[in-house]
Amino acid sequence: MSHSQARSINETLREAAGRIQKEDATALMRWVLDVRDTWLFLHGNEPMPLDAAExxxxxxxxxxxxxPLAYIEGSRGFWSMELEVSPATLIPRVETELLVEAALAAVPSEGQVDVLDLGTGSGAIALAIAKERRNAQVVAIDQCAGALEVxxxxxxxxxxxxxxxxxGDWYAPVAGQQFHCIVSNPPxxxxxDAHLKQGDLRFEPMGALASGEDGLTDIRTLVQGAMRHLMxxxxxxxxxxxxxGEAVRHCFENAGFVEVRTLKDLESRDRVTQGFKPTH
Ligand SMILES: C[S@@+](CC[C@H](N)C(=O)[O-])C[C@H]1O[C@@H](n2cnc3c(N)ncnc32)[C@H](O)[C@@H]1O
Incomplete structure (x- = not known):
């Protein structure tokens, strides 16, 4: 019997926790063994199977x-779904669920509703809205072919x-079309920003993260095009x-949006700005 076969699951975990964070080691163990936390708790003293150890x-x-953990596992939970992710896609963030909630509050659950998600990545926002609003027809755009496949x-x-x-490039694939609801989590x-060279961000696609000198280049493009593409x-x-938040609210107001407001995330930080195209 090889050394790794003789070692228990708990011992293997303890050893890994010296090299990576304990929570990450536990998550990887769950993933490799395809089990839940409770199983690990109950079976931790059993020997680590050789193939799983490798x-x-x-x-x-x-x-x-x-x-990042999500790229190793190839998936990440978002809304009520487990989504495939790859290095071509941003890893969906929990903050983005706020954008989904804002959209759902504005999208009726009956009747024909056309929704546009710009920069869809793994499809997180578009799929969450499509799941909660089966009556909606959602168009999701990205310029990255690898992300669209995922x-x-x-x-x-x-x-x-x-x-x-x-x-395609932002609104280009829907030229001349109008929607009831447009959402985006753009770069x-x-x-x-030094964070781009740190932690998980180093591994995520630069085209999903960075946007010009002040970070607002893509947001300006999206706000400018939104009026034309909204009913x-x-x-x-x-x-x-x-x-x-303040800069984005100004962009919305300058473009003619009304009822403009910024929503705060779970950590009480400005995260989503919303507005409506005037009715007349
Ligand atoms: C911050 S990520 C958001 C991904 C996903 N919506 C999410 O929330 O997890 C931004 C996405 O915008 C896409 N993107 C960047 N520039 C674009 C452009 N000019 N046209 C279309 N998509 C673009 C990137 O490829 C990336 O998938």
């Missing part, structure tokens, strides 16, 4: 080198047939950085 060791090494697989995985994915980090009374909401 996969666990490789995963710990990859995590120790910095690769998003399309996520739609199939959750049997959501009311989402269409299009490739909004300043391109010289009268239509709803528009954008996720942004915690320190961009």
């Amino acid at each position: 996969r666990f060791a490789a995963a710990v090494q990859t995590r120790a080198a910095g690769t 998003a399309a697989r996520n739609a199939s995985r959750h049997a959501l047939t009311n989402v269409r994915f299009l490739k 909004y980090i300043r391109e010289d 009268r009374g239509g709803f528009f909401a954008i996720e942004h950085g915690y320190d961009q």
Whole structure:
């Protein structure tokens, strides 16, 4: 019997916790063994199976080198769904659920509703809205082909047939079309922000994160195009950085949006700004 076979699951976990964070080691162990926390608690003294030990060791090494947990596992929970993610997609963040909630408050649950998600990545926002509003027809756009492939697989995985994915630069694939609701979580980090070179962000696509000198280049483009692509009374909401609320509200107001307000995330920081196109 090899050394790793003789070692228990708990011993293997303890050893890994010296190299990566304990929570990450536990998450990787759950993933490798395909079990839940309760199982680990009850079976921790059992020997670590050899094949799982090898996969666990490789995963710990990859995590120790910095690769985000979600890219190792190939998935991340968002809203009520487990979504595939890849290095072509941003890892969906819990803050973004605020944008979904804002959209759901504005999208009726009956009748024909056309929704647009700009910069869909893994499809997180588009799929959450499509799931909660089966009456909605959702169009989701991204310029990254690799992200759109992942998003399309996520739609199939959750049997959501009311989402269409299009490739292109922001509004270009929907020229001349209008929607009841437009949402976006665009890139909004300043391109010289030191965080881009730290932690998980180092591994995420730069095209999903950085947006010009002040982080607002894409937001300005999106706000400018929104009026043209919204029906009268239509709803528009954008996720942004915690320190961009005021600047984004000004952009919305200058573009002619009404009832403009900024919503705060779970940590009470400005996170989503929303507004409506006037009804007349
Ligand atoms: C911050 S990520 C958001 C991903 C996803 N919506 C989410 O919330 O997890 C921004 C996304 O916008 C896409 N993107 C960046 N520039 C774009 C452009 N000019 N046209 C279309 N999509 C773009 C990126 O590829 C990326 O998927």
